[in-house]
Amino acid sequence: MTEQSAPTTAAGGSTARGEQTRQLILDTAMRLFRERGYARTTMRAVAQEAGVAVGNAYYYFDSKEHLVQEFYAGTQREHREAAAPVLARERDFAPRLAGVLHAGIDVLSPYHAFAGAFFKTAAEPTSPLSPFSAESSAPRDMSIALFREALTGSTAKLDAELREALPELLWLGYMGVVLYWVHDRSDGQVKTRQLIDGVVPLVDRLVGLSRLRVLRPVTRQALALIHTLRH
Amino acid sequence: MTEQSAPTTAAGGSTARGEQTRQLILDTAMRLFRERGYARTTMRAVAQEAGVAVGNAYYYFDSKEHLVQEFYAGTQREHREAAAPVLARERDFAPRLAGVLHAGIDVLSPYHAFAGAFFKTAAEPTSPLSPFSAESSAPRDMSIALFREALTGSTAKLDAELREALPELLWLGYMGVVLYWVHDRSDGQVKTRQLIDGVVPLVDRLVGLSRLRVLRPVTRQALALIHTLRH
DNA sequence: CCCTTGATTTGAACACGTTCAAGAAAGGCG
DNA sequence: CGCCTTTCTTGAACGTGTTCAAATCAAGGG
Numbered sequence: 215m216t217e218q219s220a221p222t223t224a225a226g227g228s229t230a231r232g233e234q235t236r237q238l239i240l241d242t243a244m245r246l247f248r249e250r251g252y253a254r255t256t257m258r259a260v261a262q263e264a265g266v267a268v269g270n271a272y273y274y275f276d277s278k279e280h281l282v283q284e285f286y287a288g289t290q291r292e293h294r295e296a297a298a299p300v301l302a303r304e305r306d307f308a309p310r311l312a313g314v315l316h317a318g319i320d321v322l323s324p325y326h327a328f329a330g331a332f333f334k335t336a337a338e339p340t341s342p343l344s345p346f347s348a349e350s351s352a353p354r355d356m357s358i359a360l361f362r363e364a365l366t367g368s369t370a371k372l373d374a375e376l377r378e379a380l381p382e383l384l385w386l387g388y389m390g391v392v393l394y395w396v397h398d399r400s401d402g403q404v405k406t407r408q409l410i411d412g413v414v415p416l417v418d419r420l421v422g423l424s425r426l427r428v429l430r431p432v433t434r435q436a437l438a439l440i441h442t443l444r445h
Numbered sequence: 446m447t448e449q450s451a452p453t454t455a456a457g458g459s460t461a462r463g464e465q466t467r468q469l470i471l472d473t474a475m476r477l478f479r480e481r482g483y484a485r486t487t488m489r490a491v492a493q494e495a496g497v498a499v500g501n502a503y504y505y506f507d508s509k510e511h512l513v514q515e516f517y518a519g520t521q522r523e524h525r526e527a528a529a530p531v532l533a534r535e536r537d538f539a540p541r542l543a544g545v546l547h548a549g550i551d552v553l554s555p556y557h558a559f560a561g562a563f564f565k566t567a568a569e570p571t572s573p574l575s576p577f578s579a580e581s582s583a584p585r586d587m588s589i590a591l592f593r594e595a596l597t598g599s600t601a602k603l604d605a606e607l608r609e610a611l612p613e614l615l616w617l618g619y620m621g622v623v624l625y626w627v628h629d630r631s632d633g634q635v636k637t638r639q640l641i642d643g644v645v646p647l648v649d650r651l652v653g654l655s656r657l658r659v660l661r662p663v664t665r666q667a668l669a670l671i672h673t674l675r676h
Numbered sequence: 677c678c679c680t681t682g683a684t685t686t687g688a689a690c691a692c693g694t695t696c697a698a699g700a701a702a703g704g705c706g
Numbered sequence: 707c708g709c710c711t712t713t714c715t716t717g718a719a720c721g722t723g724t725t726c727a728a729a730t731c732a733a734g735g736g
Contacts, residue, residue, distance in 0.1 A: 231732075232684060257723060267686045269725080278723065330570045337568035339561045339628040346628055397570040397577055405674060412670035419663055428657065432650055439643035443636060462702070463714060488693060498716045500695080509693065678736090685730070692722085700715070706708090 236274040239264045243271075243281045248324060252282070252331035279335050283343050285325070286332070290353040292321040294360055301363060307370035308418040311384065314364045315410045318388060319395055319403070326395070326403060333396050345389060358385045372421055375437050380421070383440075387417070467505040470495045474502075474512045479555065483513070483562030510566045514574050514581075516556070517563070521584040523552040525591055532594060538601035539649040542615065545595045546641045549619060550626055550634070557626070557634060564627050576620060589616045603652055606668050611652070614671075618648070 242264040246255040257278055261268040275281050293314075300313025322329060335343045345354055362381035372380070391413075395406040424433045473495040477486040488509055492499040506512050531544025553560060566574045576585055593612035603611070622644075626637040655664045 235684085256721080258721095268723090269687065270685055272724065273684070330568075334565055334569040334572075337561075337624075338565040341565075344628075393568075396568075397575070408673060409670075412666075412673065416663065416667055416670070419666070423659065423663070426659065428654065428659065432647065432654070435643075435650070436647055439640075439647070442639055442643060466714080487691080489691090499693090500717065501715055503694070504714065680735085681733090683730105683732080686726105686728085688726095688728105690723105690725075692724100693720105694722100695720075696718095698716085698718105700713105702711100702713075704709100704711080706710105 232274065235266065235270070239266065239271050239274055240281065240284055244285060247281075247285075247328050252328040279341070279343055282332050282335060286343070286350075287353050289321050289325075290356055293318050294356070296321050297360060297364075301367060305367075305369050307365065307368035307421065308414050310364040310368050311361075311417065312410060312414040314360055315388060315391060315414065316407070318392070319406055319410070322392070322395065323403070329396050333393065354385070357388070358382055361385050361388070370418075370421060372424060373433060376421075376424055376433060379437055379440055384417075387413075463505065466497065466501070470497065470502050470505055471512065471515055475516065478512075478516075478559050483559040510572070510574055513563050513566060517574070517581075518584050520552050520556075521587055524549050525587070527552050528591060528595075532598060536598075536600050538596065538599035538652065539645050541595040541599050542592075542648065543641060543645040545591055546619060546622060546645065547638070549623070550637055550641070553623070553626065554634070560627050564624065585616070588619070589613055592616050592619070601649075601652060602656070604656060604664065607652075607655055607664060610668055610671055615648075618644075 239260065243255070243260045246260055246263065250259075257271055258268050260281075261271050264271070275284075296317035297314045300317065301310060304310045304313060325332070335341055336345055338344060339346070341347065344350060358381050361384040365377065365380055365384070391406065391409060394409055395403055398406045400406075423429050470491065474486070474491045477491055477494065480486075488502055489499055491512075492502050495502070506515075527548035528545045531548065532541060535541045535544060556563070566572055569575060570577070572578065575581060589612050592615040596608065596611055596615070622637065622640060625640055626634055629637045631637075654660055
């Protein structure tokens with residue numbers, strides 16, 4: 215509805231007058247989120263620390279939650295970069311998948327304390343911040359592409375139809391891992407690392423087994439279900 | 446911290462003085478949630494419609510979100526009742542599981558419009574309302590018990606260790622179904638019903654296959670992982 | 677140089693969730 | 707009945723996210 219109020223987000227080389235102000239506010243907000251957490255960071259504090267009026271922050275960002283969406287888009291890029299080395303090095307599916315998953319958690323780590331607040335808004339279906347929403351389709355597709363690359367760049371052999379559908383399933387699994395990570399209270403979120411290291415061999419094994427005669431019907435049935443649900 | 450302010454929630458036959466006031470406020474809130482949705486229902490409106498002061502609502506409920514927790518506990522009971530007939534009638538695992546899942550969605554149906562707000566708070570790990578939190582362990586355990594009954598009351602044959610761990614996994618899957626349902630925009634949430642009807646035969650099939658020689662290692666590996674993560 | 681137009685910036689004002697000091701009502705006890 | 711303690715009830719006040727009419731600034735055009 216009120217979408218055209220702020221300058222284009224995606225414009226790369228734009229040098230509009232307020233661009234630095236926008237960046238200043240964003241940087242300040244991210245710093246305060248890290249330092250104090252999401253809930254204890256007030257918009258007034260962000261404005262004050264950035265040296266602008268509170269209304270000015272709302273000129274560039276529709277809401278406090280939209281500040282978080284910028285963070286979301288940012289980690290997407292970082293995730294890709296962090297995963298690149300492993301994807302360049304490894305050829306087997308398992309280490310490639312593990313690399314991508316670990317890279318994702320690596321990137322998120324500094325924000326573990328306030329990631330709860332982030333996922334809180336993400337869970338709301340009506341919110342444009344939901345990872346399933348249409349508004350989030352760009353970063354989501356980029357993330358899915360990352361998992362597709364982990365798969366297609368590997369030596370894994372699998373059914374063509376499964377190869378098509380798997381990246382999205384892997385992304386869904388990644389969302390599950392992140393959800394686990396958000397709730398992970400262990401030191402340095404070690405448990406999440408264990409989850410990744412434990413689940414990757416399983417997935418790898420199942421993908422390999424999916425071509426077996428006994429499992430073929432199950433695979434087809436599952437793929438048919440996904441197809442049905444997609445529309 | 447401020448836990449002892451309100452009268453016992455779980456007390457069944459308690460006839461404390463304010464019990465009717467408490468119920469009045471709760472009923473009013475639930476009605477307004479259904480009518481206007483969660484966000485557009487203000488605490489002032491709840492208080493006014495219930496004919497009490499706003500502070501009085503906070504005497505019985507620690508926060509607006511805690512009103513939702515009551516709803517959570519309530520649906521738990523209804524779920525059990527709604528699933529009872531199917532569990533009494535069917536003996537095969539698949540229809541029993543399908544029955545329990547459909548019953549859960551049946552009970553939730555009237556609240557689909559504001560269920561998003563419910564899951565929003567549920568996703569926050571620090572919130573006592575999270576289905577994974579210690580505070581929610583009572584309703585969670587009841588829900589898991591329901592899935593355990595669906596399994597143990599059936600004729601399904603399976604590995605002892607898997608039989609032990611499966612109910613919790615089924616509950617986790619149920620959480621996934623509910624998450625899908627929350628995001629389900631199809632008419633009458635038909636898609637969710639299709640998801641249930643499609644996924645149940647798959648689970649049933651996999652449970653049966655889990656005793657096969659080829660799958661035995663995978664099963665054990667998965668169970669070991671779960672055991673590791675549990676502590 | 678002044679005027680116009682649009683982009684930016686301001687801070688007071690609003691609505692909401694929540695808190696709290698103060699009071700009212702209900703028992704219990706002599 | 708009078709007094710005390712506990713339970714309940716009140717509504718003003720606080721802090722927060724958000725809005726908005728007005729002020730300021732930048733850049734051209736005349």
